[in-house]
Amino acid sequence: MNILVLNCGSSSIKYQFFDMDREFTLAKGMVARIGMTGAVVSHKPFDRPEVKVSGEILDHIVATSYVISILLSTNHGVIKDKSEINAVGHRVAHGGERFTQSMLITDEVLSEIRNLIDLAPLHNPHNIRGIQACKKTLPNIPQVAVFDTAFHHQMPPSAYIYGIPYILYKKYGIRRYGFHGTSHYFVSQRAADIIGKPLDELKVITCHLGNGASLAAVDRGVSVDTSMGFTPLEGLLMGTRSGDLDPAVILHIMGREELSLHEANTLLNKHSGLIGISGVSSDMREIIDASGSGHTNAKLGLDIYCYRLRKYIGSYAAAMNGLDAVVFTAGVGENSPVVRELTCHGLEFLGADIDQERNNAAIGKEMVISRDDSRVKILAIPTNEELVIARDTKNLITNS
Ligand code: ADP
DSSP states (O other), X not given: XXXXXXXXXXXXXXXXXXXXXXXXXXXXXXXXXXXXXXXXXXXXXXXXXXXXEEOOOOSHHHHHHHHHHHHHOTTTOSOSSGGGOOEEEEEESOOTTTOSSXXXXXXXXXXXXXXXXXXXXXXXXXXXXXXXHHHHHSTTSOEEEEESSGGGTTOOHHHHXXXXXXXXXXXXOOSOOOOOHHHHHHHHHHHHHHHTSOGGGOEEEEEEESSSEEEEEEETTEEEEESOOSSTTSSSOOSSOOOSOXXXXXXXXXXHHTOOHHHHHHHHHHSSHHHHHHSSOSOHHHHHHHHHTTOHHHHHHHHHHHHHHHHHHHHHHHHHTOOSEEEEEHHHHHHOHHHHHHHHTTOGGGTOOBOHHHHHHOSSSOEEOBOTTOSSEEEEOOOOHHHHHHHHHHHHHHHO
């Protein structure tokens, strides 16, 4: 069974095409700059080098047609006929309180995802566009929605209700939801496999550190708290997002600088975090380099990033009344010994002792990076959100 996984953003579609009988990636790639000049498809078949094809890609419908054509193409393709695509799995950012698990997409489900746009105006519309595009280009092929929020649906109200009038939760659904669920789920399960104990006997903190970043406290397989909230802005310091902030700060700045809602949103989401503090970059590699060359504010950005991470790890250990493992994943978590070391330095009191040599060796691969005598295991685990989406899609279409 072959499954196409799509992750649709505002101007890009990332895709991965799996043979799910073997859980094998036949091809993967990305369509970038949709609707702009210089749109390009980067495509990597499993057995040939990556190719880049540019074209006029006006919208998500044209983009998905490009993806299908390249999967079918004589030179770069991996299948001969459209019918070899058995299903499509979509990453959908926000499932609200309605979707606590992955869903086969029907007209009713699609309209409910549409109803959630208010909660995720920056994300859900693009996901919906991708679903509609597939309905057009791959009619009659089942589609599944896998929600970024679903893994966190068992958080207790004490973790998800904000300290604002309760009526606003009832009226508008304003509460903490959390994101990156498929990643937190995948790496917590992998950690249990590597440790050799069932996940339902472990207390694990997973740190997903990509362009967006969040942690989850996974208590015996259940996410009981996570650092992103109503939107993916809350929590850790990120590449371009502020993370936690006294809410009065933004009101103050809006007044002083006469910012509109849109401008304030852009300030917090695009011009804050590492880029805002350092003025150098939102990319952790460049921050680490600049910090190493003595750039004061790059070092400050790096210090804040790791300090906040450590603070959250401490508080989640308290939330779970214990800790067995800390997992680092995604771009920064998988590849940066510097961030992992700075974060873990100060967690020794919890029984988490990082091993410097192992930490330095863990770049883009699965490894235990704590010392043998560390009570809490520290792990670096590459995430695989696409595989989780493909597995859920396979399960849903086989059992429906
Ligand atoms: P996304 O959230 O877009 O999926 P990724 O998980 O790919 O992002 O993470 C991207 C981030 O990973 C980049 O911003 C970069 O800062 C960081 N990164 C990648 N490689 C390294 C590295 N070797 N050291 C530090 N950071 C890295």
